[in-house]
Amino acid sequence: MAKAKHLDIDTLIDNPKTKVVVCCGSGGVGKTTTSAALALRAAERGRTTVVLTIDPARRLAQSLGLEELGNVPKRVEIAGFEPAGELWAMMLDMRRTFDDMIIAHSEPGRADELLASPFYQTVSTSFSGTQEYMAMEKLGQLVADGEWDLIIVDTPPSRSALDFLDAPNRLSSVLDSRLIKLLTSPARASGWGVRKAFTAGLAMATKAISTVIGGQLLTDASAFMQAFNSTAGGFKERATKTAELLRSPGTSFLVVAAPEPDALREASYFVERLSDESMPLQGLVANRTHPVLADLPATKALAAAESLDKDGNGPLAAAVLRLHADRLALDQREQRLLARFTRAHPGVPVVGVPALPSDVSDIAGLRVIGERLSGNGTAR
Amino acid sequence: MTTPLGDSGWTKELRRARLHFVTGKGGTGKTTVAASLGLALASGGRRVLLVEVEGRQGIAQLFDTEPMPYGERHLVSAPDGGELCALHIDAEAALLEYFEMFYNLGFAGRTLRRMGAIEFATTLAPGLRDVLLTGKIKECVSRRESDGRHTYDHVVVDSPPTGRVVKFLDVTRALSDITKSGPIRGQAEGVVKLLHSPETAVHLVTLLEEMPIRETLEAIDELAKAKLRPGAVLINRVRPPRLPSRSVSAAADGRVNTSRVRSGLEAAGLELAPDVLDGLVAETVEHAIRIAAERAAMEQLGEANQPRIEIPDITEGVDVASLYEIADLLVEKGVR
Ligand SMILES: Nc1ncnc2c1ncn2[C@@H]1O[C@H](COP(=O)(O)OP(=O)(O)OP(=O)(O)O)[C@@H](O)[C@H]1O
Ligand SMILES: Nc1ncnc2c1ncn2[C@@H]1O[C@H](COP(=O)(O)OP(=O)(O)O)[C@@H](O)[C@H]1O
Ligand SMILES: [Mg+2]
Ligand SMILES: [Mg+2]
Numbered sequence: 001m002a003k004a005k006h007l008d009i010d011t012l013i014d015n016p017k018t019k020v021v022v023c024c025g026s027g028g029v030g031k032t033t034t035s036a037a038l039a040l041r042a043a044e045r046g047r048t049t050v051v052l053t054i055d056p057a058r059r060l061a062q063s064l065g066l067e068e069l070g071n072v073p074k075r076v077e078i079a080g081f082e083p084a085g086e087l088w089a090m091m092l093d094m095r096r097t098f099d100d101m102i103i104a105h106s107e108p109g110r111a112d113e114l115l116a117s118p119f120y121q122t123v124s125t126s127f128s129g130t131q132e133y134m135a136m137e138k139l140g141q142l143v144a145d146g147e148w149d150l151i152i153v154d155t156p157p158s159r160s161a162l163d164f165l166d167a168p169n170r171l172s173s174v175l176d177s178r179l180i181k182l183l184t185s186p187a188r189a190s191g192w193g194v195r196k197a198f199t200a201g202l203a204m205a206t207k208a209i210s211t212v213i214g215g216q217l218l219t220d221a222s223a224f225m226q227a228f229n230s231t232a233g234g235f236k237e238r239a240t241k242t243a244e245l246l247r248s249p250g251t252s253f254l255v256v257a258a259p260e261p262d263a264l265r266e267a268s269y270f271v272e273r274l275s276d277e278s279m280p281l282q283g284l285v286a287n288r289t290h291p292v293l294a295d296l297p298a299t300k301a302l303a304a305a306e307s308l309d310k311d312g313n314g315p316l317a318a319a320v321l322r323l324h325a326d327r328l329a330l331d332q333r334e335q336r337l338l339a340r341f342t343r344a345h346p347g348v349p350v351v352g353v354p355a356l357p358s359d360v361s362d363i364a365g366l367r368v369i370g371e372r373l374s375g376n377g378t379a380r
Numbered sequence: 381m382t383t384p385l386g387d388s389g390w391t392k393e394l395r396r397a398r399l400h401f402v403t404g405k406g407g408t409g410k411t412t413v414a415a416s417l418g419l420a421l422a423s424g425g426r427r428v429l430l431v432e433v434e435g436r437q438g439i440a441q442l443f444d445t446e447p448m449p450y451g452e453r454h455l456v457s458a459p460d461g462g463e464l465c466a467l468h469i470d471a472e473a474a475l476l477e478y479f480e481m482f483y484n485l486g487f488a489g490r491t492l493r494r495m496g497a498i499e500f501a502t503t504l505a506p507g508l509r510d511v512l513l514t515g516k517i518k519e520c521v522s523r524r525e526s527d528g529r530h531t532y533d534h535v536v537v538d539s540p541p542t543g544r545v546v547k548f549l550d551v552t553r554a555l556s557d558i559t560k561s562g563p564i565r566g567q568a569e570g571v572v573k574l575l576h577s578p579e580t581a582v583h584l585v586t587l588l589e590e591m592p593i594r595e596t597l598e599a600i601d602e603l604a605k606a607k608l609r610p611g612a613v614l615i616n617r618v619r620p621p622r623l624p625s626r627s628v629s630a631a632a633d634g635r636v637n638t639s640r641v642r643s644g645l646e647a648a649g650l651e652l653a654p655d656v657l658d659g660l661v662a663e664t665v666e667h668a669i670r671i672a673a674e675r676a677a678m679e680q681l682g683e684a685n686q687p688r689i690e691i692p693d694i695t696e697g698v699d700v701a702s703l704y705e706i707a708d709l710l711v712e713k714g715v716r
Contacts (some may be wrong), residue, residue: 027406028405028406028407057591122506126506128503208479212475212501212508212558212564213557213558214505217504292663293658293663294652294655294657294659294660295656296650296660300650304648307649308644308647311647313644314640314644314645314648316627316640317643317644317645318644319622319627320660320663321645321648321660322622323622323663323667326620326622326695327663327667329695333696359590
């Protein structure tokens with residue numbers, strides 16, 4: 001089977017040149033858990049670390065003291081937790097980050113008007129892509145703070161790992177002011193690469209759109225965009241600027257995946273994309289693996305279980321043998337899937353993180369995950 | 381394979397449904413279960429339409445076929461002479477279709493689309509997208525052939541995840557996103573009526589894990605509040621409990637009777653090194669912790685009092701043949 005290079009987490013987080021680590025991956029694979037565990041480990045190894053979590057599971061948030069939304073980092077202070085460095089944590093408040101961005105970038109007096117726009121209510125709460133956009137915005141702010149040795153960034157729970165890279169652009173192109181202008185006054189279309197012959201048809205089409213969604217919505221949108229662009233330089237430019245941050249030296253990406261076909265496929269797309277964009281991929285975290293803990297072949301275990309069943313004694317031993325055979329089958333499947341990933345991406349270092357038998361929701365659990373991430377504390 | 385504990389079979393009430401939405405937390409198996417349910421409902425000579433609304437080509441991927449265009453087509457045959465058809469509804473295409481019908485846009489329609497204006501309109505008014513999708517679904521459910529019979533005996537929708545499904549189905553609310561008059565609005569009343577009728581059921585796919593269970597219970601609540609009908613809870617990826625149930629809680633606490641295991645193994649002719657035995661015990665403890673957590677999850681699910689169906693985990697991974705296996709199992713449990 002293809003053998004992957006080992007991903008050395010401790011070297012990464014100990015390196016003073018590592019400033020930002022972004023944990024990407026598709027939904028539910030353990031990005032938030034991994035981010036928190038990495039940050040905890042880095043803090044315990046002496047770095048002043050902040051973790052930006054997004055939508056953490058409730059119990060994890062509680063144990064990090066993140067229940068109150070502050071939208072600024074808070075120091076994690078728990079009895080008995082005395083890291084050599086510092087651990088700070090925050091949970092992204094999408095709406096508040098957006099509000100702050102509007103306030104910071106608009107002329108005095110203008111902000112209230114912008115915030116009150118009905119269009120803004122929609123954009124800031126129910127547009128897809130807003131969360132990704134605001135995660136980048138917040139990351140930009142944390143970097144600008146200059147207070148952190150290391151910033152660990154979790155990414156929003158989306159179905160595709162690529163969304164984190166694409167969504168901010170998608171959002172800004174939907175908000176592209178030219179399109180809104182066009183829809184509110186199609187007469188200007190002529191200046192926008194659309195041939196004259198279409199202009200009449202376009203007028204008709206815009207009319208159709210406004211009959212469906214209402215002219216008011218378009219007017220609101222247009223007013224909002226004009227006001228916003230005149231002050232903040234537009235969504236697109238901002239998105240481009242924060243995206244540059246991801247390309248700067250000191251930023252590393254980790255892709256997190258469960259050893260399942262879908263998650264690994266997403267991870268593959270992501271790896272290819274990063275390499276296309278020459279962004280630095282550090283490696284793959286294969287989270288929630290199930291390595292076997294006992295060296296006993298399945299055939300032998302099952303044969304023994306069967307003979308026990310036949311004699312009707314040793315039900316406990318028979319059960320132990322069967323669950324071991326189940327685990328072997330699962331482990332083999334996981335290894336096969338990971339080997340397939342490595343064949344496609346031989347240069348990508350991998351570390352497997354064996355699953356804890358129950359959810360990870362406190363400092364102790366995160367510490368164990370941290371140990372497993374660094375390849376310690378497990379059988380394999 | 382499955383424990384009877386959670387299984388209640390397909391109820392009489394569920395048999396009245398012709399329109400089946402299949403929702404669940406992301407990654408729990410919505411697409412897999414929707415396809416299997418479609419096959420089950422089609423078996424025995426019926427015709428079923430499997431609908432996809434999220435633009436992800438999940439059906440094509442699952443059945444290993446070419447990406448689907450916006451249009452109904454034969455997908456596969458179902459057991460005993462049935463047919464499963466598929467439709468990938470593209471909201472933007474549906475909106476354009478609409479415009480063309482009512483406004484005769486010609487070139488302009490395509491130009492608008494190319495410029496992203498259609499995407500823009502559906503993004504700006506998210507409700508519009510939902511109204512278009514459910515409108516098309518209703519059309520498929522109600523369509524009849526010249527002999528008066530329904531074109532499709534059942535329609536199964538691979539739906540948005542639990543977090544968004546109620547919003548998706550709450551057409552009345554979605555309508556507030558669009559103007560007070562116009563053709564789209566006119567059609568919506570019929571959709572509302574269908575979605576709230578006994579002809580419609582919203583099934584929930586879950587795993588026996590804390591978060592999917594919590595989302596399932598929340599969705600059941602929300603659905604009931606919106607006067608929509610929660611259908612069956614489909615418990616997916618159930619793995620067989622191996623330990624005798626009386627040993628589970630002790631083992632989950634780390635108390636495994638090691639000498640009993642050793643003597644059992646010896647009786648079967650296995651003399652194992654101490655570290656191998658320790659490994660087996662550690663695996664047993666992990667297994668027991670999972671089983672105990674699954675039991676708790678199952679109990680929690682009991683609060684909801686919805687019909688439940690268990691679907692086994694397929695360790696080697698799902699392929700088209702497994703969909704037929706799951707379908708057979710669903711038929712055995714009374715799905716029709
Ligand atoms: N009973 C099962 N046994 C084994 N694997 C399964 C089973 N059901 C689903 N899976 C696997 O789980 C993964 C997720 O399933 P699926 O794509 O159906 O979920 P989904 O809910 O539609 O996901 P999404 O939210 O991404 O749309 C797939 O790899 C699928 O093969
Ligand atoms: N290695 C692991 N062992 C056991 N449980 C895990 C592990 N990694 C994640 N989990 C659990 O899986 C669930 C999803 O993890 P989470 O980090 O929230 O995923 P994501 O942020 O990618 O959506 C959580 O309940 C978490 O406790
Ligand atoms: Mg998360
Ligand atoms: Mg799906």
